[in-house]
Amino acid sequence: MTLEILTSDALGPLRHGFFTRRGGASSGIFSGLNCGRGSSDQSEIVEINRTRVAQAMEAEVSALCGVHQVHSARVIVAEPGAPLAEADGIVTDRPGLVLSVLTADCQPVLFADPEAGVIGATHAGWRGTLxxxxxxxxxxxxxxxADRTDIVAVIGPSISQRAYEVGPEFLDHFVDEDPGNTRFFANGEGDRYMFDLPAYGLHxxxxxxxxxxxxxxxxxYSDPDRFFSYRRATHLGEADYGRLISTIRL
Incomplete structure (x- = not known):
């Protein structure tokens, strides 16, 4: 099966992609394009998948730059060959480097200021976004x-509000930051709420x-044939889950 790569017209001529799970070499619960080195998938298979991603981006696998994601607000400038830094965003102005983030419900966000020649990629879960x-x-x-008024930001496949049930203590985090954040929550069953992560990210x-x-x-969460989902895997009692990759290059 060939790779499936979702793109956005807003990112224009820049080579980029939100890769689905289709077209990878992994099997079992990781079936497809699992690019998560932190998963329990076979490491050599993960490297095959990452190589396929690099080829789709017309780059060597050594050009793939990422971070050790920790649900933080830290952002670094890409340094090829450097040890993975603990951060959740990465930026560059160097042509040829492929910025990447891994997700499985959290928001993958790709950024570009084509005029300035600056790009970014960010893993934005609820904590990092907050x-x-x-x-x-x-x-x-x-x-x-870059000039932020010229920057385009595109949020890729993420968990949607209809699938993101949370408790009252979760809501409190957001209300403490801004009482107006209640707009991103809908009533669920009992004391539960449904959180709209992409709408909050756009805001x-x-x-x-x-x-x-x-x-x-x-x-x-809602499309298991195309996407990995941490929450869906948890609900199904699966031991682990695959990670989707999103990439952009100048």
Whole structure:
């Protein structure tokens, strides 16, 4: 099966992609394009999958740059060959480097200021988004010469509101930050709420002054044939889950 790569017209001529699970070499619960080195999948198979991604990006696998994701608001400038830094965003102005993030329900966000020649990629779960990782990515891009009013940000496949049930203590985190954040929650059963992570991400991006922000409107939880999902795997009692990769290059 060939790779399936979702793209956005908003990112224009830049080579980029939100890769689905289709077209990979993994099997079992990881079936497809599992690119997570932190998973219990066979490491050699994960490297085959990552090589296929690099080829699709017209680059060597050594050009793939990522971070050791820790649900933080830290963003780094890509340094090829350096040990993986603990961060959740990565930016560059160097042509040829392929920025990448891994997700399995959290938001993968790809950024570009084509005029300035600066790009970014961010893993934005609820904690990182709340703590400011999206704004930190914009700041880091401006540090390389970008202008946030020219930056395009696209949120890729993420868990949607209809699948994201949370408890009252979760809501409290957001209300403490801004009482207006209740708009991103709908009532669920009993004391449960349904959280709209992509809408919250778009809100934070637009509040920060980004030139354009959009979501591809793909739900990871609801489409098991195309996407890995941490929450779905948990609900099914599976021992582990695959990781989707999203990439962008100049």
């Amino acid at each position: 703590d400011g990782v999206l704004e930190a990515t914009l700041d880091a891009m401006e540090g390389l010469g 934070r991006l637009r509040q920060a002054g980004v030139g354009h922000a959009e979501w591809t409107r793909h739900c990871t």
